[in-house]
Structure formats: C-alpha cells, structure tokens
Amino acid sequence: MSKKIVLLSGLKIFPHLNGGHLRTGGVAKSLARLGHDVKIYSIAGRRDDYGFGEAYVEQRIETRLHEEIHLGLALGLVQALARRLGLPRFWQYYAIRFGLISWRMQQHLSEAELVICDLPYTPPVWAMERQKTWWLLSHNLEHKLLEQGSRLERLFAPWMRSLEARAPQRYKAILTCAPEDQKFFQSFAHREAAQILQVGNGIDPDVYGKAAEERQGLRESWGLDEQDWLIVFSGSHFSPNMEALAVLRNFCRREGAFLRERRIQFLVLGSICHQAQRDEFMIVTGRVPDTVPYFAAADAALNPVVRGSGSNLKIFEYLAARLPVISTGFGLRGTALKEGVDVLVYQGDELKDRLDQLTREGDKMSWRLHAEAVWDRHRQSSDMTELLRQALGDILERDENFAIPPAYVPLQT
16 A cells, blocks of 8 residues: 655755755655655755745656645745855754744645655654654765865764764654664664664666767767767765865876877766866866766766765766776775776776776777676666665565555656
C-alpha cells in the first residue's frame, strides 16, 4: 500500500543545480518509483521564481512525484539577505521549528503519513512533532562542512553539531550517506533512538544516456574536434570545489606545453564559477539548466577534490555518463571503485602522469568501452532507487502499510 510522504526542503530541488539537489531529488524519485505518493515542499524558491505575484508554484516531476515551492516574499527576502551575508540557513530552522509556516505547508504536513526533513535546517515542527513520523535525510555531517567554511560559517559549527547530536532522539530514522556520518549519529543513539541507516549517494542512471547530436554540437561550438581531449570537472560553488579549481588553474599554467601537445582542455561545469569564461586550456560554463549534454560532450572526467564530508556525487554522475575517471583518493570516498581497475587515482603532483596515461594508453573508443565495463560493475551501487530499496527494505517491511516491492519498474515521466 502506498503512503503519503512529504519531503520538507529549505530550497527548490528541481531542476537540479548541485549535488545536494541530486541527492534530495534522487531519494524523492526513488520513493515515488517504489510506489509511494511523494510531495516535495520547498519553503523558498530561486531568484528567478519571484516577481510574478504567485504565492506558490507546483511542478509535476514524474508519476507520483510533485514539488511545491512556497514563494512568500518574506522568506524570499530573508533567504536573499542571508545568502548575501554568507550566513548558513539557521533562520530556516527556527522558522520551521516554531511553526512560522504557510497554511499550505501545514495542510500538507497534516495529511502526510511520513515527513522526511531534508538536512537539519528543516526540523520537525514543534507543535506536530508527536503527531507525525519524522525522518532525517542527511547529506553530510553539516557541522563539519561549517567547520571548513568561512569565518562566519565556522561560528555556527557548534550549534549545528548540537542539532546533529540530538537527531537520534528527534527522528524515527536517519538516512546517512557515508560510514563516517552513520558512526557519528550512532554514537549519540540511545536504546529507543532512531534507526540509523546508510543510503549512499546515487543517481538516476536513465538521464545520462549519451546523445551524439548534443556532443557534436557543443564541441563544434567550442572549436574542438575528435583529436581534442575534453575532461570535465563538475561541481557547485562550494569551498572544496573552488580550492580544487584553483589548484587545477595552477596546473594549467605550469604544464601548458604538455597540455598543448596532448590537446587537453578542461570543462569546468556548473556553478563552481558564477560566470562563463574561456581560456586556452579551460572552458567554464557557469550555471547551466541541464548538465547532462555537457557530460556527453566530454571524453573523460576529473575529481580533484581533497577535502569535504560525506560521499561525492560527481563520481556517480561520471560513471553513469560512461566516462573514464581520474580522481584523487579522497574523491573516491563512499564508493567501491578500485584504483587501477576502475579509475585512475593520483595524489599531489601526479595529475600529469595520469593525464599522460589517459591520452597515451589506448584511443577514445577503448576508454569508452572501459567506462562501460566500469558502469556495468558498479551500477547497482550507483542507482539511487536500488540503494534506497536495499537500505529501507528491513525497516519498511516491518510496517505492513509501507512495504517495498522486491523490484521497481521505471515509470514514464
């Protein structure tokens, strides 16, 4: 029997703009594909959503899945101000916790049989805490991200750590994405505390099919032919990504002769940089409405990140796009990928050696076949619906009204 689920988000989720959106949207899609009626309620929109006089907007994502975005001006202005000041979303926590919510949100919560809170910033509403079943969808240990952020963000890290430490007593279940996160929550769990499950990061593999016309069109617009190697590095405007990009820029300045000889260029995809730009060795897209065509245009993928928390979603996107992967060892956290078998791994100054190996050993077709084989080996651990079904089977099958089917059939969108 299907259940009514509300996934409570502090931000608009669709279309996806970063890895956090991918995780939240992937969980929502997967629950819908497993037979449940899912409503994402996002308490604030994006800048382009405002100014049309609408109090809310609803979008159908696919069968059984809808997202409703609250566009109240007050919350929109607070969000814009907090972002301008570089503040974390602590204001969302207090607004939701003490019931400063719209009547539509209150109605959706009252009708829900399960409420999933996306990150600790969207907590159970105090007045409804004992009336509903509340779960927490964790993306990372948020306090660790704040500890690695700006000076202002670091001030909020102890507050966030206290929220996450109390989470096992507040929620019936916590869905973590990495062993480190799971161990943290378990260390604060008492006998009757939440069930703390690991649901690793994954993606919807159906959206990453390559389209030859998209590949060719983009490469021609950049003046590239099939002799050029285009290596994608995707990500959001997040400190570890920006630090990795700075290192990559230094590499390009230092190794210009090598990159020129091997005809290598890097495609910096997404909101790592706010503005599109181009130089001899780097194509920067800025924020784009859909990243999938850009993956199709690439010949390989790079993850140069050396710090962060949780597992790294960009790796799973690279795998689903059937791209050979070069990564730091840290960038492979949360995966079962094997160095030298599935992926080329480098540390420190070894990036040039791996690029040399990529462009010297085999042609592009052989690398594509390699990437297809890697995907075949790791699809089960990269598909969010399968990950969720496996992780939640035990907990949900004990509830006769919330049974998970033994397999799922992708629904027509």
